[in-house]
Amino acid sequence: MSTPTVAPVEVTPDADVRPTPDDGDHDRFAHYVRKSDLMRGYVEGEAITALCGKKWVPTRDPERYPVCPTCVEIRAAAMREG
Numbered sequence: 001m002s003t004p005t006v007a008p009v010e011v012t013p014d015a016d017v018r019p020t021p022d023d024g025d026h027d028r029f030a031h032y033v034r035k036s037d038l039m040r041g042y043v044e045g046e047a048i049t050a051l052c053g054k055k056w057v058p059t060r061d062p063e064r065y066p067v068c069p070t071c072v073e074i075r076a077a078a079m080r081e082g
């Protein structure tokens with residue numbers, strides 16, 4: 001079985017974010033985005049915005065990239081604040 005390259009945090013059922021790959025050609029990270037934004041991106045082909053502010057159109061397999069450290073920090077802070 002394949003495993004994610006990096007899994008620094010658990011994605012809990014009530015966390016409205018999930019790692020999604022950056023489609024840029026320089027820094028390839030999996031970024032956390034809101035599920036609603038991700039689905040819109042897949043369905044409508046619109047650019048979505050990650051927690052860190054990165055914007056791109058989701059197309060790639062998220063397990064192929066390490067998770068964006070900025071997204072991890074922002075998500076962790078949001079989880080702590082509840």
Ligand SMILES: [Zn+2]
Nearest residue numbers: 031052068071
């Ligand atoms: Zn990010």
